[in-house]
Amino acid sequence: MPRRLLEIADLQPDELRGILDTAAFFKKSSYRGQELAGKTLALLFEKPSLRTRTTLEVAALHLGGHAVYLDNRQVALGVREPVKDVALNLGRWVEGIAARVNKHEAVVELAEFSGIPVINALSDTHHPLQALADLLTLQERFGRLEGLRLAYVGDGNNVLASLLEAAALAGIEVTVSTPEGYEPPPALMERAGAQLVRDPMQAVRGADAVYTDVWVSMGQEEETQRRLRDFSGYTVTPEMMRIAGERAIFLHCLPAHYGEEVVEEVVYGPQSAVFDQAENRLHTAKAVLAGLIGGRPWSA
Numbered sequence: 001m002p003r004r005l006l007e008i009a010d011l012q013p014d015e016l017r018g019i020l021d022t023a024a025f026f027k028k029s030s031y032r033g034q035e036l037a038g039k040t041l042a043l044l045f046e047k048p049s050l051r052t053r054t055t056l057e058v059a060a061l062h063l064g065g066h067a068v069y070l071d072n073r074q075v076a077l078g079v080r081e082p083v084k085d086v087a088l089n090l091g092r093w094v095e096g097i098a099a100r101v102n103k104h105e106a107v108v109e110l111a112e113f114s115g116i117p118v119i120n121a122l123s124d125t126h127h128p129l130q131a132l133a134d135l136l137t138l139q140e141r142f143g144r145l146e147g148l149r150l151a152y153v154g155d156g157n158n159v160l161a162s163l164l165e166a167a168a169l170a171g172i173e174v175t176v177s178t179p180e181g182y183e184p185p186p187a188l189m190e191r192a193g194a195q196l197v198r199d200p201m202q203a204v205r206g207a208d209a210v211y212t213d214v215w216v217s218m219g220q221e222e223e224t225q226r227r228l229r230d231f232s233g234y235t236v237t238p239e240m241m242r243i244a245g246e247r248a249i250f251l252h253c254l255p256a257h258y259g260e261e262v263v264e265e266v267v268y269g270p271q272s273a274v275f276d277q278a279e280n281r282l283h284t285a286k287a288v289l290a291g292l293i294g295g296r297p298w299s300a
């Protein structure tokens with residue numbers, strides 16, 4: 001069975017550690033290799049992207065391989081032809097697929113029928129590539145992951161789901177603060193041993209990192225008005241960062257909706273690590289591709 005990264009839970013703790021160590025080594029050495037020489041990665045995106053698409057393309061290039069971006073207006077996944085047929089075709093031409101899909105089931109189906117490694121480049125329920133960059137950023141800032149305290153304020157969405165799975169593997173203590181009705185799945189909270197604290201000011205007190213993401217994810221645009229109302233009071237502000245503490249860092253997967261989940265002052269402020277986080281998308285993507293498609297063992 002080809003390896004896959006559909007969710008962080010697909011990884012064993014030592015594999016997660018290996019990806020982070022490899023990514024740190026790649027970063028430190030400005031690594032260029034040949035793990036993907038002669039190999040092609042297909043990028044199949046049903047939703048827009050800056051970071052994920054760019055970093056996967058650049059990562060493939062740095063490893064001697066090639067990425068081909070498939071415009072979903074042409075492919076029309078599941079519309080022009082079934083996901084299964086797209087998978088069966090791609091499996092004949094390329095050595096790996098990274099897919100950003102509306103429904104998580106689509107990426108599962110691609111993995112099931114393509115016969116090649118498949119990477120989830122974001123689905124409605126998971127964003128594993130993001131969580132890897134988040135952990136690398138925390139590791140760099142604090143020199144460790146185990147026992148760190150992370151407060152997530154906002155929507156219990158795909159980004160939080162992957163973060164909780166990663167936290168469970170790495171021993172990070174997570175406090176989640178969402179309005180009623182926007183909690184992540186209870187099983188994920190349980191797996192990470194995370195606690196729910198409704199009041200965001202209380203949730204961030206003493207945290208090493210404060211994390212937020214948009215209140216309206218791609219595909220939820222029809223719910224915008226209701227969500228903006230429901231999330232009122234959950235904006236990450238300089239005052240909230242002061243309560244978290246001077247040494248706390250601020251994380252956001254980006255893109256940010258300024259004036260909603262966060263204000264500009266925080267993203268561009270002294271506690272922000274968001275552009276390191278964005279940079280780390282490249283190094284972690286390289287580690288994933290080198291291992292999953294290039295067969296490089298996940299250790300530094």
Ligand code: CP
Nearest residue numbers: 049050051052253254
């Ligand atoms: N954080 C992230 O996945 O960004 P993109 O949507 O731009 O890829």
Ligand code: NVA
Nearest residue numbers: 157159213217218254
């Ligand atoms: N939760 C956001 C993440 C974007 C990278 C979304 O799904 O739109």
